[in-house]
Amino acid sequence: MASLITCPHCGVRPKEEFAIRGDASLIRPAPTASDEAWHDYVYVRANPRGRTLEHWHHVAGCRRFLVVERDTVTHEVYSAVDGVVAAREAQR
Amino acid sequence: MVRDYNNRHALDQKLRGTPKPVNADHLEVGHWQAIATVLAQVGLEAAVQRALSSTPELSLRYCGPGEWLVVSEVDTPIGLMRRLDMLCGTQAHVVDQSDGRVLMRLSGPCARRVLAKGVGVDLHPGAFALGGSTNVLCGHIAINLARTGEDIFELIVSRSFAESLFDDLMTMGRAFDLSAAFSD
Known part of the structure; x- marks a missing residue:
């Protein structure tokens, strides 16, 4: 697993300071969406090989949620941005 | 029955008794240090930081975006709260942590090497x-x-973790003959 994360607020930190909170690429379905769509959103997860987007919570640091893009094979970290910034860019 | 719960410091049991001689590397524990957390309203982070750093008596400790621990050397806990209320008004949420946190000051030529045993950040003066x-x-x-001085580091920890951190620090500093005492 990626062992060093460059937090946009705190700098380079070991992974022990973070908690991984799951897939960040999911899009929340509309409130009126079908039960199947909601079931998939809440429970069904892929176990991807390669690049993934994940929510990382910097529990022992700035306590902010980050969106970390990393590779599950090579352990390379491509980017780590604040969750607010990521959400703002996704809306655009 | 009336009990006075205020009178017991979190490290009272660890540091009670006659003070031992102070060595080159020393851990000093603040006695009733005035500490408060300040969380700025969204969008007002810069204004709050300006207001706080305009007062030389207050020491700002960065926690996260728009969030600081404010330490005062001169104020009482109540005085600090009053001062912060005047500085921030409705721009920030201020919570008194004087009883909730313990401040420890690690100083000496080997302070950096003591800390390096447990801390995951680069403590080199350049970083x-x-x-x-x-x-x-x-x-x-x-x-x-x-980092408050050339070889002085201040650690602020939650009260309930203070004893555990104190034991850890003394273990980390045993090779450097680390001593410990209350500051007054």
């Missing part, structure tokens, strides 16, 4: 500049670490 501060994990305990 962790004078006046710098950050939240960090020391062993498994979340602390706020600040």
Whole structure:
């Protein structure tokens, strides 16, 4: 697993300071969406090989949620941005 | 029956008794240090930071975006709260942490080597500049670490973790003959 994360607020930190909170690429379905769509959103997860987007919570640091893009094979970290910034860019 | 719960410091049992001689590397524990957390309203982070840093008596410790621990050397806890209320008004949420946090001051030529045993940040003077501060994990305990002098570091820890952190620090500093005492 990626062992060093460059937090946009705190700098380079070991992974022990973070908690991984799951897939960040999911899009929340509309409130009126079908039960199947909601079931998939809440429970069904892929176990991807390669690049993934994940929510990382910097529990022992700035306590902010980050969106970390990393590779599950090579352990390379491509980017780590604040969750607010990521959400703002996704809306655009 | 009336009990006075205020009178017991978190490290009272560890540091009670006659003070031992102070060695070159020393851990000093603040007695009733005035500490408060300040969380700025969204969008007002810069204004709050300006207001706080305009007062030389207050020492700002960075926690996260728009969030600081404010330490005062001169104020009482109540005085600090009054001062922060005047400075921030409705721009920030201020909570008194004087009883909730314990401040420890690690000083001496080997302070950096003591800390390096438990802290995951680069403590080199070029990377962790004078006046710098950050939240960090020391062993498994979340602390706020600040560099207040050339070889002086201040650690702020939650009260309930203070004893555990104190034991860890004394173990980390045993090779350097680390001594410990209350500051007054």
